[in-house]
Amino acid sequence: MKTTIVGFPRIGENRELKIATEKYFRGDLTQEQLAAEGKRLRRMHWNLLKEAGISLIPSNDFSFYDTTLDTAVLLNVIPNRFSALQLSALDTYFALARGYQGEAGDVTALPMKKWFNTNYHYLTPEFEQQTEVKLVGTKVFDEYLEAKAIGIETRPVILGPYTLIKLSDFKGTTVQEHLPALISAYQEVIAKLSELGAEWLQLDEPSLVKDLTPDERQLFMSIYRELAGGTRETKLLLQTYFGDVRDIYEDLSTLPVDGIGLDFVEGKQTLQLFETFGFPQDKKLFAGVVNGKNIWRNDYSRTLNLLAKLPHDQLVLSTSCSLLHVPFSVAQESFPAEVARHFSFAKEKLSELTELAAIADPTDDIAKSALLADNYRLFDTARVTANEQLTHRLAELTAADFQRLPAFEERSRLQKSALALPLLPTTTIGSFPQTREVKAARAAFKKASLSEAEYHDFLREKIADCVAFQEDIGLDVLVHGEFERNDMVEYFGEHLSGFLFTKKAWVQSYGTRCVKPPIIWGDISRERPITVGWSAFAQHLTEKPVKGMLTGPVTILNWSFPREDISLKESTLQIALAIQEEVLDLEAHGIKIIQIDEAALREKLPLRKSDWYSEYLDWAIPAFRLVHSRVAPETQIHTHMCYSEFADILTAIDQMDADVISFEASRSNLSLLDALSAQHFQTAVGPGVYDIHSPRVPSVAELRATIQALLEKIAADKLWVNPDCGLKTRDEKETFASLKHLAQAAQEARKELVYDNIE
Template sequence: MTTSIIGFPRIGENRELKYATEKYWRKEISEDELQETARSLRLSHWELIKDAGIDEVPSNDFSFFDTTLDAAFLFNIVPESVKQLNLSQLDRYFALARGYQGDEGDVKALPMKKWFNTNYHYLVPQFSDKTEIKLTDNKIFDEFQEAKDAGIQTRPVIVGPFTLLSLSEYHDVKAGDFVDDLVDAYQTIFEKLSDQGAHWIQLDEPELVKDVTGDSKKLFDEIYSKLLSNKFGLKVLLQTYFGDVRDVYNDLTELPVDGIGLDFIEGRKTAELVRSGFPDDKILFAGVVNGKNIWRNHYEDTINLVHGLGVKNVVLSTSCSLLHVPFTIENEEFPEEIKQHFAFAKEKLTELVELQSILEGQGNNAETNNKKLFETARVTPNAKVAETIKNLNEESFVRHPALAERAKIQKGEFKLPLLPTTTIGSFPQTREVKRTRAKFRRNEITQEEYDKFIAGHIDEWLKWQEDIGLDVLVHGEFERNDMVEYFGQNLDGYLFSKNGWVQSYGTRGVKPPIIWGDVARTRPITVKWSKYAQSKTDKIVKGMLTGPVTILNWSFPREDISIKESTLQIALAIQEEVLDLEANGIRIIQIDEAALREKLPLRKTDWFSEYLDWAIPAFRLVHSKVKPETQIHTHMCYSEFTDIIPAIEQMDADVISFEASRSKLEILDELQKQNFKLQVGPGVYDIHSPRIPSVDEIKNTIHAILSKVPKEKVWINPDCGLKTRGITEAKASVENLTTAAKEVREEL
């Protein structure tokens, strides 16, 4: 029995790649210096994996931004406008990832969507009638050779053709138009890697854990019947993750592949499928160590699982890439009695090796120590929280009066103009803001000094918002480090890592808090600064909260209770905060649910039975007790929402804002079709790009929105918060937004 992993974090133990890349963007280092940082990281990661005792090491799981974007550049799936930029290949790559505005041209970034049920985001390749599939990049070959030159035999990894085509968007063409050319390109990769001395290639096909029926099944069959006709001597691992492959399991076992990677953590039916029969001539890459959560593996359960499969050839692996967990627990300062319960990426390598030893009859100490860890209760339940949840009933989740009546009351209460303007909540978090917050945390400045600093920033940005004519203001969230971590730090039941960074997209990282025990609110969280901001202006200032589903989904959840129970605990805590804000004069409260879709089962048949039937009520619980004249907003970003519109409406908010700029307002067609009743704020420009949209560009977007949504229901806002943007670009963009809204308002 051997061990392997699907992929490894690429940002570095101390986020070296992030800092080097951002320095390159600021022109503080050269491309050669950035490339050297990347080479050094890749080599150190390969050596770490090998030294840990892992038998099969992946390569090409590294990326400067996103591996799906890497595949687009590899196969020439790049718009002509980008190819024509007089820039280096790396700068063209970043132009398509981030957007580009300069002497060479004006390029909008690719759409960005959630990577299946994770908080990672991928860039969506765009196919058109001008797309010509051919190999135009050497990254996969160069990185294999790098490792080989260092004496490490790796297994190159690439997104599989079925997943690549399934996740892409098409303009006047369809996926089937590109099958033959794409198969030829993949086979060329097989041949070149074989010539280089590769033994295996890993084709990542997570799309297979979704509903694969009808046309998608035909597409898969067509691709793989052609692709595997000649493997050029390479062994092919078809790797899946994030669920089970119930629709295609028999098809996979009959394919002439050499290994099949299956997820035994999120794949509810995986063990059952494998026990029904697995061919002796193939290797099962068994994903038995959780690649998405940070808790220690329960060895006894895993050993029993593997023994019960009845499979001849097994490789122990992770359930998915370790990209989704922090680098190592070694950098944390938790007490040992807490630390012993966690396994980050590096520690999961050790878990795989220890499991291998136990299965080979040589890991008695590891098995004994692990058993002791799970023998005693880890936390003491909060009896008050348990009693409150027990007493919830149907009425606890219902707000009165109904939406239409509330809308009339709020219209008279606020007297806002047509097309009211606002922002999503946060303003740029400059180095000065971050440094001051850090000084306060280290007790280098007093509470009074810190409060004066925060108040000064709020005053400055409130005045700017008033000066440019925004209708509904925000306080800017300068006191908050992260939209989830900030709330977790003010709730019982949470723990926080010091360096537990996980990549979200590009150089953007998040540090998910850890839900350690029962969650409860013991003090107000946001009231102080929301109340202060409202006292400084006659205009409405929104209270800004993160919703319970997002707090849960962007945390590392417990595994000893259900995520439903954890979410209800958080919902009750946020409900208390909502009512406190209302009692302190905050009349509009935004409860962000950016990650609502994140844990949505990948199979539509499971959406309501396993998730939406409790996630939507959890949101309603948060605002069910507010007054009719209090307006509840929510915000969602960078997910596909068109197929859950009815569920979103059931959230019973008054206004919803959402990302729409990169997705070209496609969601509005579905809102129109389903007679969506809520007021909506489709994002009119992309904040994840540094480019500044012009007034005319935003006006065109507003007119496009008004062609699909009644003007009385439309709000004008960016598509997300502005904390990651620079001050100059943030202000210029929002000023153009308000100007555009006023001009369209006058036209109407």
Template sequence: MTTSIIGFPRIGEQRELKFATEHYWKKRATKAELLAIAHQLRVQHWAKQKAAGIDLIPVGDFSLFDTTLDAAYLFNIVPARYKDLGLSSLDEYFALARGYQSEAKSVKALPMKKWFNTNYHYIVPEFDDDTDIKLIGSKLFDEIDEAKEQNVENAKAVIVGPYTLLKLSVFKGKKQPIDFVPAVVTAYGELLTKLNDQGVDWLQLDEPALSFDQSEDDIALFDKIYSKLLASKKNIKVLLQTYFGDVRDSYQTITKLPFDGIGLDFVATTENIKLVKQEGFPADKVLFAGVVNGKNIWRNHYVTTIETLKSLNVQGDIVLSSSCSLQHVPYDASLETQLPESVQRHLAFAYQKLDELAELDAIFQGKNQKVLGVNNDLFSTILHPENQQVKARIDQLTNADYTRLPERSERERIQKDVFHLPELPTTTIGSFPQTKDVRQNRSKLRKGEITRTQYDAFNQEKIKRIIKFQEKAGVDILVHGEYERNDMVEYFGEKLDGFVFTQNGWVQSYGTRGVKPPIIWGDVSRNEPITVATTVFADHLTDHLVKGMLTGPVTIFNWSFPREDITPEQSVTQIALAIRDEVLDLEAHDIKIIQIDEPALRENLPLRKSDWYSDYLDWAVPAFRLVHSGVQPQTQIHTHMCYSEFGDIIQAIDNLDADVISFEASRSDLSLIDQLVAADFQTEVGPGVYDIHSPRIPSVEELEGIIRRIIAKLPATKIWINPDCGLKTRSEKEAFEAVTNMVKATKKVRS
């Protein structure tokens, strides 16, 4: 046994799982049809790993929505309000993720947050004092049986570990994580026993929460869980799998516990390499070395990897592995036939990373030195296009370019005098539903079936319609709907120099939502306006104010696959200058409100707080300020952030110096409001009043209650009313009714 991976993509090469699941939700497919597609995908994934020669194949990493939710559901961590719906087990599972609404009952979805420093989102488990933790599900065991039927004899069972499960959950009652340890240990102990009885050799317990800063209490919690759990493991081997960072706080505790294997990420950080060199690694444990990057799409440089492995001086067995699950990269780079060969040959998606592990294994064992030479030659041919004008422009930047004048309080007074908006102004985050005809129109243009003029004319009719809807609904600040945009990052990347794009590079963001991240290949610049024409067209249709809608530089960077030859700060600054040009163009065309979205600001925040500023916020925040610092005081700058925990970086967000910031808030039950108050947050704020990732349509009464909760804690003069996020993924019925109810509720509160 010499190679393994932590996990594999699950959406399907052609997003088969997405379409099958959405058909089930819309009652266009049966449960049996959905589960048949899921089975087919698992079989394909296992076969691909077997063919690549992977020795230890993960089973249990597949999910219909989210693996953290899978673990919670397996152990009966289901709040009573969902059980009271009386649904089938599958529909109850989806209700936890999406919410549920019928004529008789309505329940919101559980919170959804970013999975560590990735663009994947997990469903947050919820404990109350009556939560009865016990092993009730069969998903993992069924999939083990399924794998054996496919002759996957080297199956490795995979599940989120108990420590991470507790650390990522919310606790609604008086009890805290430590109070649930006995029940959690018992439930996971039963899991070990059952897997042992199935003849499973290895169980992988994912514990990425070990990469956070750990207090003494955290380490004690971890030790208490595993000291008891590992005492009951019988013959099955237990792999403690960490990723996304280092385990400096608990390394000594981890290595002393009777784990059979320990998985460490050697890509995200060099700290784990130092730990192994300085502290040593137990000879009686297997080191699962995460040496192939599971988050980026570039080829592995074999010489560097082999040198790292040899420098560790590990006396026991080593298994070569991915640094994290491969679910964060697309399936197959060989399908990207439209990319220049100079780019394509440097790409490694999930399938190629399987081959890289096999090749690294052979080289490490001294069996295939020819491959090493070919790989070295590949790395000598990388040529990223450079733009000397961009480099010169960056060199000329001064502190003044990052400072907007006058100060925010003075701008706020000027803008209120200019706009004359009512209290609690209403708006949306930007996008409206991308209906079937919108997607078909884009597809026809791509295939050459219609002209650009015909494409634009269709979108203009859509813009006219959505402007009229917003006027009729009574929305105060309108948007043009973003019908011309395929994705908030991909769209901008297509208009900027320095990016290349895949045909099939889909990556799961959450549930059935997939994104196709652009690839940053060269220096980034803007050669012509991107959004001016559509925004000005919409602005001329109405007497209302219309927002310009842009994606910010940090989000464009974080939601792309970045270069590795320059620093993130350099890439983000290049993008910031390009978006700055767009902001100034919009202002020159009399667009008075411009929203620069940064939903991914927190996404690449280092997991260790000591690294937050030096490694990230010290350049990410200035990059946003660079984008908008050149506008006039009467131009109002908005930004938007969603599905992250913001409380611990509230001051950094305030330092963005935007005029208005809208946040996701409804799924987290408006807990952000208290954090804003505690931090004396000065920016005007729009806490999202309803969850757009759920098909639920909130009533006027529900929304009125939410708005009243907000104004009870924040000054009404500082509050905007808006949904959680863009409405792109909703149906028109859901979006139109919810927005109409939102405005009605706002007017009731105003009165």
């Protein structure tokens, strides 16, 4: 039985790609040197897969920033404002991803959005009326030949045309205007790969697992009948993931493709569809049976029961999705053996695939027996002991525990009186730049070369400087800067029971941004205050309100590797009770504004709307309400959500019953505003006025124009002014300049509002 994977992590064993790319951004590496590092990583990964025994190895799953962007650039889907910069091909690519501000011009980056239900982010391709779709790039061919040159036959991977369309913005144009050229360009890719001798091409179509209308099904089928028809040497694998394809399964069977990749992990109805409608005998079934998103070992007994129902002669064992979403290898960690044996990262999942293939071989009973024994023992014993006291607390919760009183309007009136904030209050989302100095001090403290007293003195000095800067430029609601935090989730996990932490388990979030999700190992509870001391210290430095900064329970869950032995709902409510204790402690220490970030609220939202409430929102929204339900009416509760699409879940967001919600908005061209207006959104809002994921500094005039655009859609007494997201990844120079401009723009807009009212 053959084995494969949908894709492999590209950042490298030790984040080599991140390090090299950021050196290039700083001018410390040439284009040739960056290209050489990419080539070295690709070679290492291909050889690793080959040595692990993977039969069918993918290529072109590597990217310097994002594979969706790679496909757009391959097909010349580059907006004119970027082409007009006349930069090199590589710098144009990075300008699309990060924006550009320099001698050649000043452009903002393409919008960035969540990749389906993951913490990865993709760049949104943009079609214009003048876009000439055609094959202009060579990356997919170059990397295939690169692997072939070292004796490894690969299966090139690109984003499929239907998903490319569904993820793209069409500015002043329509899909139909570009469809013939798009299909022609994909046909040219197939023809070129056939000339080069590629046996397979993988076309990723994850958009098929979402709800499909009749028109969407028709569009997909018309594309693939034309694309896949005719004579060709290269076989086509239609790869889906993140769910099942119930809306189009029967139609897929009729397509002239050679393989279909189905997700048997997240695809709730995948097996049922297979058993009800069968599977075409002329196609290979690429069965996603090893979880590509979580880090727990595969339960071989369950997987083998599944495999027994599938046609072995047509079967290729695969991962449920790309291994991009898990760390590189458990071998890099220092867990005790009894703990480590429960985990499977990307490298270990390769072994799981080859072991399952060997076990499924009916001719090799000896191998089957040896390989099964350890796996059976792993799942035969309980891994953790339940916290009975916590279980009892959860069981005693009633509807009243999830309801904050008084109602929003009465709270709003009380808060305006208590806080006495001006119109268009300004603030930041929380974190300030994590400079080398900050990182070095934290590392020294962890290595015990800096005492706790010395480290805390350092942090207090940084906080004092941060507060002074904010006061100096005139921000209205301040933050302490979060210099003590390595990560907004890991930091909280370190102060809660039930978490495990890794040293090198990095996962790419976007571009060069990598995160190290903690692992939820057992039941979660709070044993001592987490943030109270730092927030209280900052508040003592100023008469202005300082926000207490917390990460919400849903985001802590979604940005961790969750347990699989209890429900996501139960884990989230455990976290919610712990964060509730922190909220009440902050309030007791004089913190009048508390921000509970739910940046990842949408991340585990089911991809099908019919499942939104029954499987997620019915417990995720109440979990947030549980966190703040017991605070005083005068305490103002904020939350923040970043880089996602929120228009379709605004009703649920309003039900969170926060007092102020800040959103990412700048990269979506403020398109959320119309939805807020149509929804009659009650909560005060802070749509981000500039993009913190780009190094460019917005001018005062640009920010004034943005604030004016916001005021056309949002009442002045409901509008806050803030950046898109936290500032920890930015450098101090650009951060300080941007915030000064933000404060000045808001102050000018405020004066104009006051003047207009007088007139």
